[in-house]
Amino acid sequence: MVPVILKNVIKRLEQGIYPHIIILIHMVLGTALVYTSPRSNLAFLVLITSFFTLYYFKADRRFKLIVGVVLTLFIFPVVGVRNIFYLEVIFQISVFAALALGLNIVVGFAGLLDLGYVAFYAVGAYLWAFFGSQQFYVLPFAPGTQPSNLPFLLPGDAFYLFMFAAIFVAALTGILLGTPVLRLRGDYLAIVTLGFGEVIRVLANNLDKPLNFTNGPQGITPIQRPTMPQSVVDGFNTLFGGVVGHEVSPADMYNVMFYLLALAVIIVIIFVTRRLDDSKIGRAWTAIREDETAAIAMGIPLVKMKLAAFAVGASFAGVMGVLLAGSRTFISPESFSFMQSIGVLSMVILGGSGSIPGVILGAATVTILNLQVLQGLSLYLSQLRQSDAVIPIINFAWANLSTQLDPAKYQRLLFGLILILMMIFRPEGLIPSQRRKRKLASDKVESGE
Amino acid sequence: MKRFLKSINVHELLRPLGQLVFFSLGSTVVLSAIALVLALILDRTVVGQTLFERLNVSLYTYTLVNLPQVAIDGLTIGFVYAAIALGYTMVYGVLEFINFAHSEIFAVGAFVGVEILIALDKFGILTGASLVMAYVYLILAIVGGMLAAGALAVAVERVAYRPLRHASRLVPLISAIGVSFLLQDVIRLVESLTTGQFNRIFPTFGNFDRRVILGKMTMGATNITLGVSYKSIIVIVSAVLMLVALNYLVNATKIGKAIRAVAQDHPTASLMGIDVNRIISLTFLVGGMLGGAAGVLYALKFTRIDAFVGFFPGLKAFTAAVLGGIGNMTGALLGGIVLGMLETFAGSYMGVFTMGAAGTEYKDIFAFSILILVLIFRPQGLMGANVAQKA
Numbered sequence: 112m113v114p115v116i117l118k119n120v121i122k123r124l125e126q127g128i129y130p131h132i133i134i135l136i137h138m139v140l141g142t143a144l145v146y147t148s149p150r151s152n153l154a155f156l157v158l159i160t161s162f163f164t165l166y167y168f169k170a171d172r173r174f175k176l177i178v179g180v181v182l183t184l185f186i187f188p189v190v191g192v193r194n195i196f197y198l199e200v201i202f203q204i205s206v207f208a209a210l211a212l213g214l215n216i217v218v219g220f221a222g223l224l225d226l227g228y229v230a231f232y233a234v235g236a237y238l239w240a241f242f243g244s245q246q247f248y249v250l251p252f253a254p255g256t257q258p259s260n261l262p263f264l265l266p267g268d269a270f271y272l273f274m275f276a277a278i279f280v281a282a283l284t285g286i287l288l289g290t291p292v293l294r295l296r297g298d299y300l301a302i303v304t305l306g307f308g309e310v311i312r313v314l315a316n317n318l319d320k321p322l323n324f325t326n327g328p329q330g331i332t333p334i335q336r337p338t339m340p341q342s343v344v345d346g347f348n349t350l351f352g353g354v355v356g357h358e359v360s361p362a363d364m365y366n367v368m369f370y371l372l373a374l375a376v377i378i379v380i381i382f383v384t385r386r387l388d389d390s391k392i393g394r395a396w397t398a399i400r401e402d403e404t405a406a407i408a409m410g411i412p413l414v415k416m417k418l419a420a421f422a423v424g425a426s427f428a429g430v431m432g433v434l435l436a437g438s439r440t441f442i443s444p445e446s447f448s449f450m451q452s453i454g455v456l457s458m459v460i461l462g463g464s465g466s467i468p469g470v471i472l473g474a475a476t477v478t479i480l481n482l483q484v485l486q487g488l489s490l491y492l493s494q495l496r497q498s499d500a501v502i503p504i505i506n507f508a509w510a511n512l513s514t515q516l517d518p519a520k521y522q523r524l525l526f527g528l529i530l531i532l533m534m535i536f537r538p539e540g541l542i543p544s545q546r547r548k549r550k551l552a553s554d555k556v557e558s559g560e
Numbered sequence: 561m562k563r564f565l566k567s568i569n570v571h572e573l574l575r576p577l578g579q580l581v582f583f584s585l586g587s588t589v590v591l592s593a594i595a596l597v598l599a600l601i602l603d604r605t606v607v608g609q610t611l612f613e614r615l616n617v618s619l620y621t622y623t624l625v626n627l628p629q630v631a632i633d634g635l636t637i638g639f640v641y642a643a644i645a646l647g648y649t650m651v652y653g654v655l656e657f658i659n660f661a662h663s664e665i666f667a668v669g670a671f672v673g674v675e676i677l678i679a680l681d682k683f684g685i686l687t688g689a690s691l692v693m694a695y696v697y698l699i700l701a702i703v704g705g706m707l708a709a710g711a712l713a714v715a716v717e718r719v720a721y722r723p724l725r726h727a728s729r730l731v732p733l734i735s736a737i738g739v740s741f742l743l744q745d746v747i748r749l750v751e752s753l754t755t756g757q758f759n760r761i762f763p764t765f766g767n768f769d770r771r772v773i774l775g776k777m778t779m780g781a782t783n784i785t786l787g788v789s790y791k792s793i794i795v796i797v798s799a800v801l802m803l804v805a806l807n808y809l810v811n812a813t814k815i816g817k818a819i820r821a822v823a824q825d826h827p828t829a830s831l832m833g834i835d836v837n838r839i840i841s842l843t844f845l846v847g848g849m850l851g852g853a854a855g856v857l858y859a860l861k862f863t864r865i866d867a868f869v870g871f872f873p874g875l876k877a878f879t880a881a882v883l884g885g886i887g888n889m890t891g892a893l894l895g896g897i898v899l900g901m902l903e904t905f906a907g908s909y910m911g912v913f914t915m916g917a918a919g920t921e922y923k924d925i926f927a928f929s930i931l932i933l934v935l936i937f938r939p940q941g942l943m944g945a946n947v948a949q950k951a
Contacts, residue, residue: 224730226737291936297729298658299935302878306928309875317921449871453741460734516752524745530738534731535723 130168205373213427219465221420222400227308235432270337281429330443463540638900639799644877647847663874664743669852673705694766709852885941
């Protein structure tokens with residue numbers, strides 16, 4: 112009886128004016144919570160999940176668009192500037208969402224398991240790191256021995272140019288790497304891409320001799336930030352100064368700008384992905400993914416199409432790499448480990464490979480788990496360590512717990528669990544792609560349910 | 561007793577031994593020849609002159625004098641790779657699936673073995689142990705590692721792979737990657753909760769660190785003693801024993817026949833009255849045990865292990881399996897030995913030959929480059945003949 116009533120209530124809520132109200136309430140509630148308690152993780156979660164309500168409920172498209180724009184362009188920057196940690200989380204979510212969307216093209220659309228995706232991210236990052244720092248003049252010096260008064264090779268303005276250059280450089284790398292290996296069958300391809308990812312990382316680690324290209328394990332720093340006119344900071348201050356509550360420094364403004372840049376890249380990716388998905392190329396990818404042999408029989412140029420997927424996916428990672436180098440001003444090979452590749456893969460798998468909203472949801476979930484939940488646990492644990500508390504039943508003092516046990520470092524556990532559980536229980540992901548949904552529905556009809 | 565002796569298939573016992581000797585000698589000779597020829601060519605160039613100025617010895621002599629040591633080191637690591645590669649290749653043969661978590665099963669074997677020895681050491685048993693007892697304890701550690709790794713491999717198959725057996729190819733692979741990552745952190749979690757340490761060190765006992773001196777050679781002004789450490793001998797001998805035993809199990813027993821049948825065709829094997837699931841579990845058990853033993857041997861040779869110790873050996877063993885032709889057991893032996901040799905030769909000589917521009921640090925890339933080259937030019941591997949692409 113109760114479930115029926117509940118079902119009816121939910122049905123009512125999904126129609127007419129109600130979705131609009133729910134979306135608005137959720138958004139306003141989240142904003143108010145974060146605004147009044149800027150340190151609470153829970154409040155931030157409420158705000159960020161308003162995106163989910165926005166996606167889930169059926170409402171007028173224009174209404175949705177406006178709410179989305181308000182959320183991303185006004186509320187997030189303001190909230191982020193008030194608490195810089197949120198901005199970091201939001202920025203990371205957008206970076207990883209862009210990466211996951213790029214990988215989604217390779218894994219989700221074309222069905223090629225790429226385990227070395229961060230290699231392209233690294234290519235983009237090192238591209239700007241080399242040209243946007245003093246590294247060019249450091250070439251003849253061993254790491255750590257260069258004089259300190261070297262000039263920068265290119266001005267900060269070149270950053271914007273390099274965001275475009277990275278598209279081509281990374282795509283070219285993708286084609287170069289892909290040409291020899293894309294003839295391989297799926298599982299071999301996975302291992303070879305893993306190998307390529309490691310090769311790029313080892314190269315970045317060791318190309319400090321004979322000529323010092325990458326500065327070895329120490330990494331390249333300082334990398335220039337793009338130039339930002341003072342008027343942008345002033346403009347932001349006059350517009351939002353009242354709501355933010357304090358004067359925004361250029362450093363904070365940079366973070367906002369990088370977030371907006373990442374957002375712009377995401378929008379471009381979504382646009383390109385959707386157009387590609389509906390095109391001849393997209394259908395060819397689907398065909399390859401579902402049955403390679405049949406695709407060849409239908410006259411699809413297999414290697415060419417796979418290369419296209421590789422190149423498109425790589426180019427997005429390259430752009431994000433440039434963005435990362437610019438925003439962090441520091442790049443080292445450690446940021447491009449195999450674990451990062453698996454992290455991005457787990458986002459795609461968790462959200463639903465081939466599904467754009469799914470992948471974004473996956474990126475947000477994994478990043479929040481990673482940054483907020485694991486780090487929150489770490490913080491809690493370190494507080495417990497400093498206290499006199501004991502674990503109740505086994506009577507073990509928290510203070511004696513090994514300092515090796517730092518939950519923030521247990522990302523592998525997180526990624527591993529996500530991958531295994533999703534594969535066993537929900538291989539189509541949290542938000543399955545339309546095609547998967549149709550396929551699942553038809554499977555159900557066939558089995559007579 | 562007589563009937564038992566008669567039932568032993570001597571041919572199957574001797575054949576792998578012959579293969580091992582042939583592969584080891586063959587790869588040693590070929591690689592040594594390549595190294596020497598390169599040394600001869602480079603001797604007159606600036607490379608040789610630089611070395612002469614530094615060590616007062618010609619490049620050719622340098623290469624020649626170092627050869628025996630390099631070959632033995634290469635052989636040692638090659639046998640470890642071969643033992644791990646067999647785990648990959650057996651699972652691939654039966655399920656056509658890359659067991660990505662095999663590297664962590666190897667790591668668990670290493671940890672269990674080392675922890676057993678550390679525990680023995682704590683009670684003071686190891687320090688006063690006689691030579692014979694030292695070997696008994698080592699065998700105990702190896703057996704412990706084997707059992708733990710075998711049990712883990714079976715459990716992983718049961719939990720993470722079996723439910724996915726009829727899904728598309730990439731699904732179990734992704735699950736295996738997940739298992740691999742999960743296990744790495746579980747090992748770390750257990751270690752940090754129980755011992756509070758990141759690294760574990762193989763305790764020193766017995767005569768494993770000593771060397772058998774074979775001879776002395778002079779190189780320029782310095783004398784070099786040629787020798788084989790007991791460690792290397794133990795690693796090689798135990799690896800050979802395991803490989804022979806495995807070969808016998810697969811090729812000369814009823815169970816082995818069942819394994820081969822399942823590898824060829826699941827439904828037909830099942831029609832012949834073979835319990836396919838049991839055979840698959842058994843394959844994981846055997847592969848896991850080999851991996852676990854290899855883990856303990858690896859720890860013996862390299863002394864220090866951490867939770868991520870399995871990654872590179874695992875990847876290289878996979879490379880070895882592919883190099884030899886995945887699914888083919890003889891191929892895994894060949895691939896392991898060749899890869900171990902190649903890697904050690906590259907690691908030892910590349911630095912000298914390129915005047916320090918590219919040295920040992922590129923050792924890991926070397927294995928990947930081989931993997932990529934093999935997959936491009938001979939995807940079926942050196943010995944694989946019939947691993948055609950299955951849709």
